[in-house]
Amino acid sequence: MVQEMAHPFSKYLRAEMMPHIWCPGCGNGVVLNCFVHALDELQLDLDKLVVVSGIGCIGRTAGYTNADSFHTTHGRALAFASGVKLANPELEIVVISGDGDLFAIGGNHFIHAARRNIGIKVLCANNLNYGMTGGQQGPTTPLESITTTSPYGNIEHPFNLVHLAAASGATYVARWTALHVRRLTQSIKKMLLKKGFCFVEVLTPCPEIYGRYNRMRSGLEMMEWFKRASVVESFTDPSKAEISPDRIPVGEFVDLEKLSYERMLHEKISKINEKAIEGVG
């Protein structure tokens, strides 16, 4: 007799949204997988979880996660999420988005959310280009990479996201690749348990789009690059964590405690509110 078996993680996903839109060899599935493992290992209350994303391939993750979820306009996930976190600080807000969404069109929101230290947890899938629109050069594209809008080689210096997040005030900063599933899951768990603004970058293979122009036509080839070039350099100087063809510094770079914005805000509101009520007797 054949028994119907539910996938052990099916409660975390919306089956009706499957199949997902991602290409063969894409690393976004790994990101979602590690996220779901982290949720499961922590036994997080799904009723109190809100997954917010912007636009792009990884932006569909919000729709795939079986919690409250919101798919915002391009670049605005963090600004939207700020409104949610301030309005209801009891909610756990995770922003899952891409490098273009978070750091080009949404760059301003990122640095200010980090500066305020608002308790939002950011999981960034960095695929080094704009995948959904067919592979254009973006804020993390390595120098001299070929993309559909840098056909002669990219001449823009890419962001070092670890350095940017650390300098902007994030209380937890880590970088892994889609190859580092266990350590990535640990980092996601760690950031979910922290109170302030947290940032985890995941370098993801994009063989169909980025890889095909840059001599890494399969997901395996991109993973081999990650394997060859990754060096664990935890808690070293974030400014030195630049990604190059020969060297991908990974690890945890920042882990500190700082009062979160929503806590400072709501403590202040409580005091002022109490005083105002006393004042009118």
Add this chain to the structure above:
Amino acid sequence: MSKAKLTLTGAHFLNGDVACAEGAIAAGCRFFAGYPITPATEIAEHLSQRMPELGGIYVQMEDEIASMAAVIGASYSGLKAMTATSGPGFSLMQENIGLAVMTEAPCVIVDVMRGGPSTGQPTMPGQQDVMQAKWGSHGDYEIIALAPSSVQEMFDLTVEAFNLSEAYRVPTLLMADEIVAHMWERVVIPPWNKIKLVNRKKPNVPPEKYMPFMPDEDLVPPMACFGEGYHFHATGLTHNEHGYPQTSSSEVQSRLVNRLCDKILKNADKIIRVEEVMLDDADVVVVAYGIVARAALSGIRKAREKGIKAGLLRLVTLWPFPEKSVAKIAKQAKALIVPEMNRGQLVREVERAAKETPVVFLSKLGEEPHTPVEILDAIRRSR
């Protein structure tokens, strides 16, 4: 008990921005996100002081794009939420006003209009954003826009804007101008429990049966909020009643877009408010809104003193456009006069509704609004 005393009530001498802020508080707004801009800054300043007293949230975002996004986030978290700005900021908000339309997030946007385009005239009044209010974001959609003519209305219409936004799950715009925002007048505020408030409909089905974008008969879907256990999805993409993206279906797209428009247009008679002054026998009618309507009122009174049958149709609601009111009065009048502080925006809608009746447009740019004498002269000329 405390709420009674923490909200303002009774007669006060206020400026328009402050009256608007107090109107928001009276309406139950407990979240404000904004960015400083003349001539709307006093709304933010006042709320930065008042919100914490009421247990509400004031946050200054990094720009108006973020302010509008944060307002939608707060709205989806169950709070009544607002932002306030002027032309340059209003332009930046258009992107996420579209998102609020698409995800049916109740929220209020105050645009204190100044002179444009671009940075324009920060400290001068204007009415140059009234078409942008309707058409500023891309795609087909309907919003509600109101135009206050007095400091009292800066209070009253802010309350009404919240009620309409909650009832129809639509961003509602208060299209004020620099004069109503900065002028000081007497405002009478009823006790908090005498102010009629509307709250969004909540789902009355268990989470597994809830479809976040399945409308009731009034075309408005009940709204669950984050953290209530419904596990719903909302997106700016074209979506079905489950909230799931369905971007290649013409059927889903037309069903969604038509409903988003129809929930406003089919309820237009309930939404629209106009003020009719001395229209019964009027053969010249001034159609005006905002601060300009005050000069128009004075203008028609002067005309009446001279034996001219002049009247005023004041548009309190700008969008959905009060077509029926204009069409009705156009049948009776020999001419309609439309004074606006722009190069001719709402006059186009008036012309459309007036059909054969001649419409005279009076433009003002970059200065104080029309004087009563200028309105009177136009009335005389158009007879």
